[in-house]
Amino acid sequence: MIALDHVSRRFRRADGQIVQALDDVSVTIAPGEFVCLVGPSGCGKSTLLQLVAGLLEPSGGSVNVAGQVVRGPAPERGMVFQRDSVFPWLRVIDNVQYGPRCRGMKRAARLALAQQYLERVGLAHVARAWPRELSGGMLKRVAVAMVFANGAEVLLLDEPFGALDYVTRHQLHDVLLDLWEESRARTGRRTVLFVTHDVDECLVLADRILVFRAGRLVDDFPVAAPRPRTADSLLLADMVAHRHRLLAHLGLERAAPRAIAGAAAQ
């Protein structure tokens, strides 16, 4: 379980101005939930992810994961970054076995594990390649395999597929959901926090959607549509309603967003 209790985070910008990136956010996320965090740029969703990862400390409030206060990064909370994070000086397979190696896993075991996850993301044929020889989509697959091979219980994905083309993005959704469902079936839990500003992406992926604006949590609703979801799932009446709700939050709906946000807050 992930519990944020009145969490806030301030930054001091280079010009000396204080920016309130997160403002008094409280939310509880159940084990095994797939949660999407949505909102316009600069709304604080990436900051929240970094707080859960332990890469940032809250200015106020507390972040708890599995009953423990988060103090710094830990392999139980894996992260896939927006930009390319794969180590360019390690071959693909050595990237995937990096986490297990940190945990002191034996060489043969971690190589087998890395090979297995490379097969799962469809990259077994480039195990010995250097990252510079891979496309952007393949690098994202490596990053996903790195985190899953490390067996993290909480996965934090910060707009991981934002820079990819349409087809690659959808292939990676399938890879991600496939790995998530497989590991959830095996361990009974694997919580995912997925930051995006792509409305359709979060409708296809999420069990639950959190909407942020200006550092505040402004909406929180479940997505009950059955899995596996396809492009047709987006045509369900519920999904269409969710879609309008999200578009309104992002200021892309013709109807006054304030009215809908107000209704959600009640």
Add this chain to the structure above:
Amino acid sequence: MTARRTAARDRWVTLGVFMALAAAWQALSLVFTAEAQPGEPMVPGWQVLFSRTLLSMSDYFQGGFGIRPISEGGVRSYPAAVLSLLGNSADTLLRLAVGWLAGALAGTLLGLAVSWSAWSRRLVELPAQFLRTLPLLAMVPLFQLWFGSYFIGKVAFVAYGVGVLFFAGVVNAVGNVPQIHIDNARTLGAGQWRLYGSVVLPAILPELRATMLLSLGAAWAAVLGAEYLGAQSGLGYIIVFAQQFAFLDRMFLVALLIVVYTSLSFWAFDRLSAWATRWAPAAG
């Protein structure tokens, strides 16, 4: 034109330039016949360099392989001359190699210490920055007085010259390590030691290539400079000894040999560091 044919042509051009330079030197020696002292031409031609000059290298032979040195009544001979050049070269190269390695290691460790923790930064940064600003060649007499003509003095001098370059290079390169790689390693479970060994060190390597080549040049300058003042052997020692007697040809021969060694060492470094950073995308 194919790459292979271009490379072949480049080699022929290089060879041609070498031949032209050698011929120009020979022509100059025939035209400009002034002498520094009787029998010592200012511009010694190749026929002098590879006969009398080479033979005179026997003077710096310190004995061995059953050949007596001049100081013990031996006579000049080509075997003694070649052994002399090899022996003195080995002395210089050993000082260079040990000094470079020690300096690279110390400079890198101190450079890493600046970013390791607040305390290590406080301890290291100010003294290291101070040492960095001292001019290298002005320190030669000081090192000579401290260490005399011992091996350790020349090694320490080279290490100092190399170390300050490495320190500056490492501090700069560590500042440019992408934060995302550090964050990624930490969320995957890497501790501080592993972070430095598996992320910081490889990440700074491409940027350190320039520092390494630069430091190699500094190491050559430092080892010869140290030998000018306080050595009983080595290539720098031969040059200083020859200068005292205005043996221009000997100085020129040794200088040529040094050019060969520096070229070879730069080439070897370039190949080695290119291999170590083969993962990096091509620059530009």
